Amino acid sequence: MERKLQIFISSTYQDLIEERERAIKVILKYGHIPAGMELFQPGNEPSKEVIRKWIDESDAYILILGYRYGSIEKESGLSFTHWEYSYAVETGKELFCVLLNDDDETRKIRIEKDGFSKIMETKSQKEYGDFRNEIRTKHQTELFSNLLELENALAVGIHALDKRISSGGWYRFENNTSNIHVKNEGVQSNDFREMIQKRRLTPKELLFLLYAKEQEVYDFEYGISTKSRLRSISNWESKNMLETDLSDNYFSLIELLSDRNILEPRDLTIDELPRSYRFNINIYTDLINSEEYSNELNLAKTKFKIVLPLEIDSDELPF
Numbered sequence: 015m016e017r018k019l020q021i022f023i024s025s026t027y028q029d030l031i032e033e034r035e036r037a038i039k040v041i042l043k044y045g046h047i048p049a050g051m052e053l054f055q056p057g058n059e060p061s062k063e064v065i066r067k068w069i070d071e072s073d074a075y076i077l078i079l080g081y082r083y084g085s086i087e088k089e090s091g092l093s094f095t096h097w098e099y100s101y102a103v104e105t106g107k108e109l110f111c112v113l114l115n116d117d118d119e120t121r122k123i124r125i126e127k128d129g130f131s132k133i134m135e136t137k138s139q140k141e142y143g144d145f146r147n148e149i150r151t152k153h154q155t156e157l158f159s160n161l162l163e164l165e166n167a168l169a170v171g172i173h174a175l176d177k178r179i180s181s182g183g184w185y186r187f188e189n190n191t192s193n194i195h196v197k198n199e200g201v202q203s204n205d206f207r208e209m210i211q212k213r214r215l216t217p218k219e220l221l222f223l224l225y226a227k228e229q230e231v232y233d234f235e236y237g238i239s240t241k242s243r244l245r246s247i248s249n250w251e252s253k254n255m256l257e258t259d260l261s262d263n264y265f266s267l268i269e270l271l272s273d274r275n276i277l278e279p280r281d282l283t284i285d286e287l288p289r290s291y292r293f294n295i296n297i298y299t300d301l302i303n304s305e306e307y308s309n310e311l312n313l314a315k316t317k318f319k320i321v322l323p324l325e326i327d328s329d330e331l332p333f
């Protein structure tokens with residue numbers, strides 16, 4: 015059976031957006047499943063309970079450390095990134111760490127590109143230095159200065175993780191109703207219904223499925239012919255007053271749902287890349303015709319709802 019690891023990506027966010035996107039693509043490229051904040055709700059940091067759940071359910075942990083320590087988790091006094099790392103170590107996760115090169119040239123290029131305040135740590139410099147030293151001291155690390163070097167470092171790390179992890183992972187099972195990836199621990203069925211009920215999919219995956227259900231979308235364009243699809247998604251988000259970025263995450267979500275075999279590639283191009291993806295027909299029939307997924311799908315929808323400010327009639331004020 016083919017095994018796929020679920021890999022949790024940990025880092026600060028605003029200063030490493032491109033690096034996180036590249037990490038997701040590399041993990042998918044090598045046939046594994048990424049997990050990270052891009053696939054959760056927008057806005058504030060995900061709760062510790064959510065983060066714990068996703069680290070617990072992941073097989074491995076990858077840390078990408080730039081020049082920032084990050085926002086502080088009040089209970090522990092650590093940054094969220096540092097806390098995620100500590101929790102991964104505490105729970106015995108296999109991990110791999112990549113660090114942004116701290117040489118003068120790399121630092122200068124980053125500051126010129128994005129500005130000092132976005133790139134460099136200004137408040138918790140000692141904590142950042144201690145954290146970086148802890149990583150360098152306790153773990154074998156890879157350094158990177160640009161996206162290509164990051165991709166190469168991640169390829170090395172993912173290969174090493176795959177060799178070190180002897181149990182766990184998602185496995186492909188096939189039966190007459192569906193062909194999807196399920197965790198070999200805790201989930202006994204490969205049925206799509208159970209994946210929904212067991213909440214094995216991230217909120218953004220569920221929201222993507224809800225879009226397909228409500229709009230009755232069967233095919234998803236891939237490659238250069240996606241403008242109308244992205245516009246349709248944006249219109250659906252606006253109509254439902256959703257604060258999401260499904261359009262920005264479109265390709266990652268398509269590949270992730272394909273990796274779970276919920277979507278299937280079709281119509282290969284001359285370069286052997288799919289022109290589009292479509293639902294597994296049995297899954298799509300079940301999704302469109304059954305109402306038993308409504309609670310989970312609509313619960314995901316509420317996480318992204320825009321909360322409008324309360325309008326108060328001045329005539330009703332007591333002063």
